[in-house]
Amino acid sequence: MKRTIFNGQLLPWLLLAPQLAVTLVFFIWPAFQAIRQSFLREDAFGINSQFVGLANFRALLDSAQYLNSLKVTAVFAVSVTVLSMGVALILAVAVDRMLKSQRPYTTLLVWPYAVAPAVAGILWYFIFNPTVGILPYMLDIIGYDWNHNTDKSDAMILVVIASAWKQISYNFLFFVAGLQAIPASLREAAAIDGAGPVRRFFDITFPLLSPTTFFLLVVNIVYAMFETFAVIDSTTEGGPAQATNIMVYKVYFDGFIGQNMGSSAAQSVVLMLIVISLTVIQFRYVEKRVEY
Amino acid sequence: MASITLDNVGKVYSGDTRAVGDVNIEIADGEFIVLVGPSGCGKSTLLRMIAGLESITDGEIRIGERIVNQIEPADRDIAMVFQNYALYPHMSVRQNLAYGLKNRRTPKAEIERRVNEAAEILQIGQYLDRKPRALSGGQRQRVAMGRAIVREPAAFLFDEPLSNLDAKLRVTMRLEIKQLQKRLRTTSIYVTHDQLEAMTLADRLVVLNGGRVEQIGTPLELYRRPASTFVAGFIGSPAMNLIPSRAVPNLPGTAHADTIGIRPEDLSVTEDGPIEMNVSAVEELGAQRLVHGRTGGEAITITYPSDAPLAETLRLGFDRKNLHLFDSKSGARIDKAR
Structure with a gap:
């Protein structure tokens, strides 16, 4: 085949232009705007703005609400990650042991991933609804008074379950693929070497699964921190008493409800830094694969 | 060490697929038996049935005096060398060798002794602290055998252990396996599709075809008096x-x-x-x-x-x-x- 060489700079730039335009307009520009705005103080109508340096950031660190939000986010992200990965791993190991009905079972387990986060939130909202929900009704029978509108931990449990539920499908798929990549002969060798099923799992399967586990760990933390907005918004709206006000929800709430653009932008910048560091970790370690 | 007896052994998969049928073999203590046949003849299935990795649907397998049909692989006192070696990739060679002993709660000093002894026999002493991926095919093969040796089991089971090696190394390792077995006098069952490998290694050969035994005998018996056209065509090159x-x-x-x-x-x-x-x-x-x-x-x-x-x-x-x-x-x- 003949290789065509284009001289000049015009054509390559023209071919790149659409992608560059999209990136610039929808990613770089808003990010830049957020950074710019985080150094400004703006009045509620957006008429006057004034450069205030790092004042917005300093105010954040002094704000008990923001520090609370950091803590809530950490608890939330860790809980969602542990719950969704734990359940997914158990399901994946169960599927890996099945011979016949593996396919339909896998397909069914992936369905929740197709449900939009807001819909998932509503679904759980009704299931857990203190007035009409089925779960509070059942909990009432065993003597537990469920009310996520007033009880902080009830609210946290609700958003954790609602957020983790959706992510289980995704994790499950990766775990199944990871498990199937482990040669059966390794587990057979371990069986002959006198390791029982539990021991085999912890000595052989789980260590060999570590690249998958690490990848999912990062993905899940990112998910819990940034993509659970819809779940929070459709269930607790950050409440009660800030108990489920995770950082990404607080950005929205302070900015669009509270109209405090400077603080909201500063919070976005903090989130941006977190995303960047998670991405660095992801690339540095996942690209290299976890060593074994 | 032990004799192994297969008494009318058979395996039928769900449905009606018969993988192995009516196999009768008496294996003496210390004997080197090779199961040979074309791919799909059931030789690997039969070996895995002896190992306990596949269930036995007909007949009886005895290792020593014990009927092992219902006994877990770990408790059959056998060691197996797999075709892809099945070394634990996240463990060092030493840990690979010791894993089976550790699970059986062998005292530390004893593990140490046996691992070093096996490493010396197989000349893998200088690789003990490496991970399997840092080893060549031949070295991995040795580690896989080492893992079998340290256990000092009643029988070795080999599942086409040389088929992943290049032709030259295959010939060397073949001889080493033979010498090793002569030295340890451990009952061995070896599966291969390579008739030359089978002839050179075996005390007695079992030729399998379509899940059934065609003929059992020493390499020369089979060469001189093949019992069927299948054996006649399969043995000898x-x-x-x-x-x-x-x-x-x-x-x-x-x-x-x-x-x-x-x-x-x-x-x-x-x-x-x-x-x-x-x-x-x-x-x-x-x-x-x-x-x-x-x-x-x-x-x-x-x-x-x-x-x-x-x-x-x-x-x-x-x-x-x-x-x-x-x-x-x-x-x-x-x-x-x-």
Whole structure:
């Protein structure tokens, strides 16, 4: 085949232009705007703005609400990650042991991933609804008074379950693929070497699964921190008493409800830094694969 | 160490697929048995049944005096070497070797002693702290064997352990396995599809075909008196010529058999030989050559000294005692005495 060489700079730039335009307009520009705005103080109508340096950031660190939000986010992200990965791993190991009905079972387990986060939130909202929900009704029978509108931990449990539920499908798929990549002969060798099923799992399967586990760990933390907005918004709206006000929800709430653009932008910048560091970790370690 | 007995052993998969049927083998203590056959003949399945990795649906397997049908692989006192070695990739060679002993709560000093001993036998001492991926194919193979040796089991099971190695290394490792087994005197069952590997390693061979035993015997017994056309064609290289007797008429003493078998190395070129062969192709092997051709429309191969003259048409003779007679329908051997 003949290789065509284009001289000049015009054509390559023209071919790149659409992608560059999209990136610039929808990613770089808003990010830049957020950074710019985080150094400004703006009045509620957006008429006057004034450069205030790092004042917005300093105010954040002094704000008990923001520090609370950091803590809530950490608890939330860790809980969602542990719950969704734990359940997914158990399901994946169960599927890996099945011979016949593996396919339909896998397909069914992936369905929740197709449900939009807001819909998932509503679904759980009704299931857990203190007035009409089925779960509070059942909990009432065993003597537990469920009310996520007033009880902080009830609210946290609700958003954790609602957020983790959706992510289980995704994790499950990766775990199944990871498990199937482990040669059966390794587990057979371990069986002959006198390791029982539990021991085999912890000595052989789980260590060999570590690249998958690490990848999912990062993905899940990112998910819990940034993509659970819809779940929070459709269930607790950050409440009660800030108990489920995770950082990404607080950005929205302070900015669009509270109209405090400077603080909201500063919070976005903090989130941006977190995303960047998670991405660095992801690339540095996942690209290299976890060593074994 | 122990004897192993397979008594009418069979395996039927759900549905009606019979993988293995009616296998009877008595394996003496310290014997080296090779299960050989083409792919899909059930040899690996049979080995995995002995190991306990596949269930046994018919018959009985005994290791020593013990019926092991329902016993877990770990408790059968066997060690297995896998085709892909199945080394634990996240453990060092030392940990790989020690894993089976650790699980059995062997005292630390004892583990240490056995691992070092095995490492010395297999000359892998300097690799003990490496991970398997830092080893070559041959070294991995040794580690896999080491993992079997340290356990000091009643029997070794080998599942095509050499098939991932290159041809040259395969020959070296073959000899090493043989010497190792002679030295340790551990009962061994070895699965391969390579008849040469089978011939060189085995005290006795078990030829399997379609999940059934075709013949059991020493390599020479099988070579000299194959019990069926299948064994005749499978054991020996180049393969025995199997020719319908109508293609070579007037051959004395073959009237009652419709297939005659004669090995390429048993045919010689003589002026007045009873078989006429039209040469079609010649393969040079160095010391000798393989001459392919046709007689009465049937393919025939002979080995022939590489310096002897060749012609378009050769007349072939043979010694009557080297003639094998078979019934083409059942494939069974017909004794000449009859």
